[in-house]
Amino acid sequence: MPAEVPVLDLSVSSVELTQQLCDIASVSGDEARIADAIEASLEGLGHLTIVRDGDTVVASTSLGRAQRVIIAGHIDTVPINGNVPTRFEERDGQAMLWGRGTVDMKGGVAVQLKLAAELTDPIVDITWMWYDNEEVASDLNGLGRLARNRPDLFVGDFAILGEPSNAGVEGGCNGTLRVHVSAHGKRSHAARSWVGVNAIHAISPVLATLASYTPREVEVDGLVYREGVNAVGITGGVAGNVIPDLVTVEVNYRFAPSRTGAEALAHLEELFSGFEVVQTDVAEGARPGLDAPIAQDFLAAVGGTPAPKYGWTDVARFSALGVPAVNYGPGDPLLAHADDERVPLAHIEDCERGLRAWLTGPDGR
Template identity: 70%
Template sequence: MPALDLTATSADLTRTICDIPSVSGDETTLADLIFAEVSALPHLEVYRDGDTIVARTTQGRAQRVAIAGHIDTVPINGNVPTRDVEMDGEPFIWGRGTVDMKGGVAVQLKLAAELVAPRVDITWMWYDHEEVDADLNGLTRLARTRPDLFRADFAILGEPSNGEVEGGCNGNLRAIVRTRGVRSHSARAWIGQNAIHSAAPVLARLAEYRPRDVPVEGLVYREGLNAVRISGGVAGNVIPDLCEIEVNYRFAPSRDAAEAEQHVRDVFAGFDVEIVDLAVGARPGLDAPLAQEFVAAVGAEPRPKYGWTDVARFSALGVPAVNYGPGDPHLAHHDEERVPVGQIDAVERGLRAWLTGS
C-alpha cells in the first residue's frame, strides 16, 4: 500500500482511504498507514491501542477539543474502488465509506497535519469497530485503558450530517423476543404447537406501534421500534418449537437505559424478552459555550441525530458533543453511497476556520 499523502486535497484523501478496504475487523492496513503518517508529525503526540490511533496537540491552550472518526465500514458490495460521478451538475465521489465516514476522516487527517498551532488544543481520534457491537468499539476499549485521553471541553464526531451540525443522538437497543412451542411431524401438526404461529401477536404489536417525536433541549428526536430479523424452523416437515424476532428500538436521549429497556418489556409483556445490546443516546449539548461558538462559526442550523453515534460516549463522560461531517446520512450503508465533493470542502473550511479563529 502507498503512504497516505496528507498534503493532498481532502477529496483525494477520501478517494485513497476509501480504496483501502477496512470492513469492521479488517482495519489494520488503514490504521498502519494513518499511524505512520501522524507519527511523523512533530507537533502531535501519538498513541495507539490496537487499530485505534490518538494524536494530540500539546500547546497548553486553555481549552481542548476532541475530534473523532471511525475508520471501519460495513461490508463492501461491489462499491470499491471509488469512482467520480456527476449528478445534476455536481461532482460526487461514489463508493463504500465515502459517506460513513471516510470523507469526514479525510478532512480530519488533513487538518491534523496542517494545524500546527490551533487556537484550542485538539485530540484527534481515529478508531476501529464502530459498525459492530458496542463492546468491540475502539472507543470502548480506549475509555477502559486510557480514559484520560477523553478529557475535553467539547467533542465533534465526523459522522455524515450533510455538512450541518447534528446535536446528540438517539439511543439504540436490540432485543430478542422469543415464542416457544412443541415439535411434531407436520403431518400431525395438532400434536405439536407452532412457535412461528405464536409469534403473530408480536408482529401485530409492532405493526400497531406508533413511535414518538420527543423534544429535547430544542431539538425533536424521532423514535422507532421495528423487527429487523426473524428466525425459526427446523425442517420442511417439522413443526417448529422456537421462533426468535430481533427488535431494534431507537429511543430519544431523554430516556436512560433502564427506561428504554422497561419500555420494550412493556410493549412485549407476556413474551420472553432478552436485551442483547443497549447504548444510551446523547443530549444535544448545544448549550456549552464552545458548542455555541462552533455552530456560529460554521453557520449551521442544529438538527437532531436520529441514528446512534459515538457522541454518546463523550456525553456519558460529561463532554458535550455534536456530529459534523460530509455526506447524506440516508446514504450511509447504501450500495449507492456517495458524497458531494463540495460538502467535503465545506466541512474542511468550517473546521479550519473555527479551529484557527480565522
C-alpha cells in the same frame, strides 16, 4: 515480508485526500495498513504527540489552551462490493466522489487529517482520534478500547465525531435496544395438530402490535428525535410436519436520548406483556450537548441549523464520559453502506472550511 505502507500526501486538498484514503482497503478488522499510513503521515510534525493503540491513532496538541476539544473519526468500512477504487463523476449537477467509504466516513477523516497537520496554533488544544472497528460489534470498537486503555485521552470540554451529517451539525443520537420476544408451544405431528400448541400462531399478537405501533417523536433540548420499534428477524419451526414449540421475534427499538436503556427495556416489556422478553444488546443514546458555551461557539462558526441524529453513533461514548458531543461530517447518511455510496465534493470542502474557521478563531490565526 511486511506489506509496504501506503503513502498519504497531506499537502493535497481534502477531496484528493479522501480519495487516497478510500483507495486503501480497510474493511473492519483489516485496518492495519491505513492506520500505518495515517501514523506515518503525521510523524515528524512537531506540534503533535502521537499515540498508537492497536489500529487506533491519536494525535494531540499540548499548547496550554484553556479548553481541549476531541475530534474523532473511524477508519474502517463495511465490505467492498465492486466500489473501489473510487471515481469522480457528476450527479444531478453536483461533483461527486463515488466509492466505498466516501460517505462513511473517510471524507470526515480526510478533513481531520488535513487540519491536524496544518493547524499548528489553534485556539483550543485538540486531541485527534482515528479508530478501528466501528462498523462491527461494540466490544471490538477501537474508541471503546482506547477509552479503557487510555482514559486520560478522553479528558475534554467538547467532542466532534465526523460521521456523515450532510455537512451540518447533528446533535446527540438515539439509543438502540435489541430484544428477543418469544412464544412457547407444544410440539406434535402436524397431522394431529390438535395435540400440540403452535408457537408461531401464538406470536401473532406481537406481530400485530408491531404493525400497528406508532413511534414517538420526542423533543430533547430543542431537537426532535424520531423513535422506531421494528421486527428485524424471526425464527421458528422444526420441520415441515411438526407443530413448532418455540418462535422468537428479534425487535430493535431506537429510542430518544431522553430515555435510558433500562427505561427503553421497560417500555418493550410493557408493550409485549405476557411474552418472554430477553434483552440481547443495548447502547445508550446521547443528549444533543448543544447548550455548552463551546458548542454554541462551534455552531456559530460552522453555521446552519442543528438537527437530531437518528442512528446511534460514538457520540454516545463521549456523552457517557461527561463530554458533550455532536456529529459533523460530509456525506448523506442515507448513502452510508450503499453500493452507490458517494459524497458531494462541496460537503468535504464545507466541513473543512467550517472546522478551520472554528479552530482558528475570528482572527484566523
